[in-house]
Each structure stands twice: as structure tokens, then as C-alpha cells.
């Protein structure tokens with residue numbers, strides 16, 4: 001798997017795969033990328049599969065998929081780090097004709113997709129805000145800061161919604177077995193999304209130690225339970241986190257806790273992987289971070305394609321893991337993902 005896995009600069013321009021195209025774009029500077037994209041738009045250049053993917057008229061989530069790599073050993077970039085994703089450009093054009101009004105739908109639920117990028121209070125990059133709250137949505141902060149009365153009101157609304165669900169699937173919500181179900185489900189849901197009320201800085205809580213250690217540290221097989229934001233159905237699996245310190249090391253138990261924080265939100269696996277990597281990068285500033293996650297999605301196993309044995313692997317490598325193939329491969333062989 002290593003042949004095509006050269007450093008971005010060393011790639012040949014005739015490389016056919018879109019993965020290499022991805023890399024090419026990543027290696028160019030932000031400015032260059034911008035220019036590239038707008039230039040290719042003017043030219044109507046559709047020969048580059050990567051450009052095609054970027055300018056697809058999808059929502060931001062769609063872009064994330066377009067930017068996915070086909071191999072775990074390829075470096076990743078968060079689409080939110082891109083300077084000007086094309087949907088934004090579209091929006092600009094829209095606002096030119098019809099100013100501001102229809103742009104932002106009222107979103108009360110914590111939906112970590114488009115509204116987040118639209119809200120002007122937060123720049124799309126860096127990905128992690130250190131209050132750890134503003135990334136998903138405004139509702140997140142409301143949830144953290146609510147009073148007891150507001151908490152009751154939230155629970156009542158959730159119970160009502162679950163009752164409606166029960167009615168709509170053809171159940172009798174008043175039969176004995178279901179009487180307390182709305183409340184149980186509401187509380188379970190709040191637990192499964194408790195990551196919205198936590199933030200990285202509190203979790204790390206100063207557990208960063210100047211040890212002068214510069215060798216790779218890996219915590220592997222961290223159990224992760226998260227919720228697919230597309231179906232509100234769990235996905236579970238294992239996460240492997242590695243980093244190379246720049247002198248400072250982080251308390252080893254903090255890595256699973258950071259994984260837990262981001263897993264307890266509505267997620268897609270791709271973003272979960274990147275959230276964890278970026279958070280560690282930001283809070284510890286090591287030489288590099290690598291995160292690999294393998295998981296099984298119940299929305300795929302129990303419904304849809306019903307592929308019960310498939311697992312999805314995502315990775316995000318930053319810093320020296322992104323730059324050095326050797327380092328990346330050492331990590332991958334230590335966690336055992338490269339084994340076939």
C-alpha cells in the first residue's frame with residue numbers, strides 16, 4: 001500500500017487517482033488552493049476529478065464525503081479548514097440578489113452541520129473552540145447554561161416528541177410498558193449527547209507535563225460509542241490515538257476522555273476522527289497526532305444495506321504523521337491496521 005504513498009511534493013502530476021489529486025490540493029497553500037479552484041471554475045475545467053468533487057453542489061456534509069480518502073495511510077484535512085468551500089460562494093451569490101433574510105433557518109437542535117459555518121460568531125478554522133461548545137450550535141450553550149426550570153421544560157418537550165414517535169409507529173403510548181418510555185428515552189438521549197456540555201480544556205485540566213519525551217505514544221483500542229447524526233442510531237468501535245510529543249506529554253487517560261467527549265455528540269465517523277486529532281493537536285501542540293477509528297454503524301447493519309460484518313475505517317494524521325510516511329507507517333503497524 002506504500003508505493004503511491006509518497007510525500008505530497010513528490011507525487012507525479014500524471015497520477016490518476018483522485019486520492020493523489022486530493023493530496024496535491026492539500027499540499028498547495030491556502031491562497032493557491034483558492035486561486036486554483038476559482039481558476040478552474042472559470043475555465044470550466046472538469047478534467048480533474050478532485051476539482052469536480054470540490055465544486056459539487058452538495059451541503060457541507062457532502063463535501064466531507066467528497067474529500068474522503070480511500071486509504072487509511074493517506075493524510076487527511078478537515079473540509080472546514082478549506083478557505084472557501086463552494087457552498088459558501090453560492091451563498092454569497094444568493095445574498096447579492098436577495099440580501100440576508102432567508103439565509104439562516106432557525107435551528108434549535110444541536111445540528112453540527114451548515115448553520116455552524118453560517119453563524120458569524122465562529123470562524124470555520126481552527127476546528128476546536130476551547131469553550132468546546134460553540135462548534136455544534138447555539139443550542140449547545142443554552143443546554144449547558146440552563147436553569148432547573150429550563151431543564152424541566154426541555155425534558156417535557158423531549159418527552160412529548162418521543163410520545164409522538166410512539167404514536168406514529170403505531171404504538172399505544174399509554175400502555176403499561178411504554179408509560180415511562182418517553183422520559184427514559186429523553187434522558188438516555190441527553191446522556192448520549194452529553195459531550196455537548198463538555199469541553200476539551202476542562203477535561204485536560206492541566207494534565208500536561210514537560211517530560212522532554214519525544215517518542216511516539218499510542219493508546220489503542222479505545223472503545224467508542226457515538227450516534228450517527230444522519231439516523232440517530234449508534235455507531236460503535238475502537239479508536240487508536242497516537243502522538244509524538246514536543247517535550248510535553250498529556251496524562252494518558254485524557255486521550256480516551258477526549259475521544260469520549262466528541263463521541264458523545266451527534267457525529268459522523270469522519271468528523272469524530274478529525275475532531276479528536278485536532279483537539280489533541282490544539283491542546284498539546286505535539287509534533288504530530290494520528291487517529292484511526294474502526295467502527296460498525298448500526299444504521300448500516302440494521303437497516304439500509306444491512307451489511308452486518310462491514311467496518312468503516314477513518315483516519316486523521318496531523319503534523320509529522322502527515323509529513324513523514326515512515327512515522328505514519330510506524331503508527332499504523334503498531335496499532336495493527338496495516339496488517340492484511
Ligand SMILES: [Zn+2]
Nearest residue numbers: 228230231299
Ligand atoms: Zn447513519
